Amino acid sequence: MREVAILGIGQVPVGEHWDKRLVELAGDAIFAALEDAEVNRVEALYVGNMMAGQLDKQTHLGALISDWVGFRGIEAMTVEAACSSGALALRTAMIAVGSGLVSSALAVGVEKMTDTSPRETTAALASAASADWEGVHGITFVGLNALIMRRYMHEYGWKHQDFAPFSLNAHANGVNNPNARFQSPITEDIYRQAVMVADPINLMDASPIGDGAAAAIVVPLDLVKGMGHKTLVKIAGSSVATDSLAVHDRQDPLWLSAAEKSARDVYHQAGVGPEEIDIFEIHDAFSIMAALSLEACGFADRGQGPRLALEGEITPKGRIPIATMGGLKARGHPVGATGMYQVVEAVQQLRGEAGRAQIDGVKVTLTQNIGGSGATVISHILTAA
Amino acid sequence: MREVAILGIGQVPVGEHWDKRLVELAGDAIFAALEDAEVNRVEALYVGNMMAGQLDKQTHLGALISDWVGFRGIEAMTVEAACSSGALALRTAMIAVGSGLVSSALAVGVEKMTDTSPRETTAALASAASADWEGVHGITFVGLNALIMRRYMHEYGWKHQDFAPFSLNAHANGVNNPNARFQSPITEDIYRQAVMVADPINLMDASPIGDGAAAAIVVPLDLVKGMGHKTLVKIAGSSVATDSLAVHDRQDPLWLSAAEKSARDVYHQAGVGPEEIDIFEIHDAFSIMAALSLEACGFADRGQGPRLALEGEITPKGRIPIATMGGLKARGHPVGATGMYQVVEAVQQLRGEAGRAQIDGVKVTLTQNIGGSGATVISHILTAA
Numbered sequence: 001m002r003e004v005a006i007l008g009i010g011q012v013p014v015g016e017h018w019d020k021r022l023v024e025l026a027g028d029a030i031f032a033a034l035e036d037a038e039v040n041r042v043e044a045l046y047v048g049n050m051m052a053g054q055l056d057k058q059t060h061l062g063a064l065i066s067d068w069v070g071f072r073g074i075e076a077m078t079v080e081a082a083c084s085s086g087a088l089a090l091r092t093a094m095i096a097v098g099s100g101l102v103s104s105a106l107a108v109g110v111e112k113m114t115d116t117s118p119r120e121t122t123a124a125l126a127s128a129a130s131a132d133w134e135g136v137h138g139i140t141f142v143g144l145n146a147l148i149m150r151r152y153m154h155e156y157g158w159k160h161q162d163f164a165p166f167s168l169n170a171h172a173n174g175v176n177n178p179n180a181r182f183q184s185p186i187t188e189d190i191y192r193q194a195v196m197v198a199d200p201i202n203l204m205d206a207s208p209i210g211d212g213a214a215a216a217i218v219v220p221l222d223l224v225k226g227m228g229h230k231t232l233v234k235i236a237g238s239s240v241a242t243d244s245l246a247v248h249d250r251q252d253p254l255w256l257s258a259a260e261k262s263a264r265d266v267y268h269q270a271g272v273g274p275e276e277i278d279i280f281e282i283h284d285a286f287s288i289m290a291a292l293s294l295e296a297c298g299f300a301d302r303g304q305g306p307r308l309a310l311e312g313e314i315t316p317k318g319r320i321p322i323a324t325m326g327g328l329k330a331r332g333h334p335v336g337a338t339g340m341y342q343v344v345e346a347v348q349q350l351r352g353e354a355g356r357a358q359i360d361g362v363k364v365t366l367t368q369n370i371g372g373s374g375a376t377v378i379s380h381i382l383t384a385a
Numbered sequence: 386m387r388e389v390a391i392l393g394i395g396q397v398p399v400g401e402h403w404d405k406r407l408v409e410l411a412g413d414a415i416f417a418a419l420e421d422a423e424v425n426r427v428e429a430l431y432v433g434n435m436m437a438g439q440l441d442k443q444t445h446l447g448a449l450i451s452d453w454v455g456f457r458g459i460e461a462m463t464v465e466a467a468c469s470s471g472a473l474a475l476r477t478a479m480i481a482v483g484s485g486l487v488s489s490a491l492a493v494g495v496e497k498m499t500d501t502s503p504r505e506t507t508a509a510l511a512s513a514a515s516a517d518w519e520g521v522h523g524i525t526f527v528g529l530n531a532l533i534m535r536r537y538m539h540e541y542g543w544k545h546q547d548f549a550p551f552s553l554n555a556h557a558n559g560v561n562n563p564n565a566r567f568q569s570p571i572t573e574d575i576y577r578q579a580v581m582v583a584d585p586i587n588l589m590d591a592s593p594i595g596d597g598a599a600a601a602i603v604v605p606l607d608l609v610k611g612m613g614h615k616t617l618v619k620i621a622g623s624s625v626a627t628d629s630l631a632v633h634d635r636q637d638p639l640w641l642s643a644a645e646k647s648a649r650d651v652y653h654q655a656g657v658g659p660e661e662i663d664i665f666e667i668h669d670a671f672s673i674m675a676a677l678s679l680e681a682c683g684f685a686d687r688g689q690g691p692r693l694a695l696e697g698e699i700t701p702k703g704r705i706p707i708a709t710m711g712g713l714k715a716r717g718h719p720v721g722a723t724g725m726y727q728v729v730e731a732v733q734q735l736r737g738e739a740g741r742a743q744i745d746g747v748k749v750t751l752t753q754n755i756g757g758s759g760a761t762v763i764s765h766i767l768t769a770a
Contacts, residue, residue: 058516063627099484242448
């Protein structure tokens with residue numbers, strides 16, 4: 001496969017976009033990416049989306065969005081792996097361009113979650129878990145994560161407040177991202193006193209849903225090298241790995257084996273280890289997921305994710321800054337779009353275009369998008385080309 | 386891209402499988418494909434499915450099915466473009482293998498449509514059309530096709546009975562396919578007297594829904610050449626093209642421009658024209674769609690699809706046999722699986738394994754899977770390698 005680069009990026013602020021349809025959100029992100037890349041055409045479009053069928057009564061987003069943005073006729077399709085659908089769009093675009101099949105492709109992640117009732121949206125989210133073994137009992141997605149967190153606290157002796165730094169860091173960073181859903185910092189008191197959602201997960205452990213879209217344009221690296229574009233970003237690693245959907249069916253429900261495998265793959269492809277990663281755009285859907293991802297990707301020992309956070313190593317000045325633009329917790333988690341927001345944010349950091357959220361000297365980034373409670377994990381390493 | 390071959394195929398009979406969950410249907414087709422290919426492992430799984438989120442409250446089929454068939458951990462995802470999701474699975478597998486990314490991939494199309502009420506299933510089908518401009522008015526998918534058929538009859542002067550040969554041919558061929566949902570022939574009287582569904586589409590113009598799954602294993606052609614397998618089948622052409630979802634938004638609602646583009650692409654890739662195609666597995670979701678596809682793919686002049694049928698040229702002894710194993714009309718149309726059934730049937734014909742449905746001397750086949758009323762069209766040319 002030939003090497004591929006990300007030429008342009010675009011995003012819309014995560015929020016409650018009651019004045020925009022799903023196709024308009026996707027279009028706005030795509031138009032921004034086209035402008036950023038200074039191109040006006042692509043040969044294929046890959047859409048990451050999880051729940052438009054359930055919430056919008058609309059499948060078939062590939063053709064729909066292509067037509068909306070003026071590309072009627074091009075190859076288009078939707079890719080889906082629950083909450084990791086976004087990163088799948090990038091990976092599918094990368095393979096299409098890398099294979100030589102097309103010379104330019106657009107990856108867009110889009111989700112519209114706030115036009116429906118919380119009950120409908122919660123039910124749609126639960127479809128990421130096993131309908132036959134989990135959903136059938138009425139457990140919600142946050143409920144499943146609460147079981148994992150409770151067990152984790154029991155096994156490793158952590159208290160609830162030990163997870164506070166994940167939330168504080170994300171919200172502190174979200175302040176610096178104009179596209180974040182929440183742009184105000186929180187305190188330890190706010191964290192401690194937040195309302196309980198599913199014990200032990202309180203409101204400050206859980207990422208908010210939202211409407212959003214983020215896009216990237218992928219081209220062959222050779223084609224754009226030396227063309228005077230902004231800092232070129234190379235996709236140096238890309239990997240998908242899976243695990244059982246039902247959490248009870250895993251050998252160790254406190255270990256994200258798919259995250260470990262997927263991270264190991266991309267480290268190998270990029271020829272780096274966790275020590276070379278400058279920032280990590282993490283899938284902090286819940287604070288427990290942030291802890292487990294840090295461990296699976298080699299940044300903390302088993303059961304020691306919270307220690308890394310308590311020691312300040314996940315902040316912009318720490319050893320491995322995570323959620324540098326707010327993460328899922330503060331930027332928001334429009335599920336099928338989230339993986340593309342992570343990619344767009346990593347590109348902003350690599351280009352030095354992250355504004356007040358900029359981390360100095362970012363050369364190698366890791367993004368990791370998680371579907372279900374770790375059942376599909378997609379990792380990418382992006383580097384300055 | 387390196388050349389790729391289909392090494393194994395598997396399918397389950399289309400029907401009302403009330404005793405099998407979706408994952409079991411997919412698994413049965415996959416196990417059959419693995420046995421046929423004489424392999425016990427693949428590196429990636431691509432699932433074509435349209436409506437599991439809506440009807441089963443289950444997204445995330447990639448990881449779910451991988452785990453079920455014993456491949457926990459491998460790369461997996463769902464691809465979707467409404468009723469053309471099945472063929473997308475083959476195309477995605479082809480690109481993954483062709484690019485060198487993986488050395489073997491499984492494509493499976495699966496759909497479960499009969500466990501829910503007709504009202505729910507009909508609503509899910511309508512999500513293939515434009516929710517904002519068509520679905521919102523309450524029009525069903527068959528209703529949209531009825532508008533197209535009525536206009537077609539008006540423009541070109543055809544009577545309803547002129548479409549009878551499409552249905553008669555499909556049902557006559559379905560008799561010879563043990564996996565077909567309907568295995569009994571129909572007469573002109575049955576066609577004429579069938580109950581009206583949406584004027585002018587009667588029950589014998591419309592394909593039946595169903596539960597089903599079909600799978601294929603894709604590998605590099607070089608790897609298996611000369612290994613003594615059954616007739617090797619090469620993917621000689623593959624193309625996706627799109628059009629507007631809303632039918633009223635097309636320049637000519639009686640012309641499938643995406644089918645034309647997609648067919649032109651695969652003819653070019655395979656170095657053939659319509660005259661070299663031995664059989665055409667057509668997307669005869671409705672008899673009008675069969676007519677329009679024949680025209681768009683160059684087998685009939687504009688407005689003259691029914692003439693080809695009336696002259697007997699679409700039968701097994703005709704110039705271009707279509708729906709050789711029953712097509713959507715008699716084999717059945719489990720939407721996300723249909724594209725893979727077409728591929729599996731083409732492979733059966735190329736191998737000489739089509740039993741009583743066998744057409745003599747099949748060397749070059751065209752399969753075409755249509756999403757919506759022509760908004761996504763995926764064509765493949767398979768040949769004996």
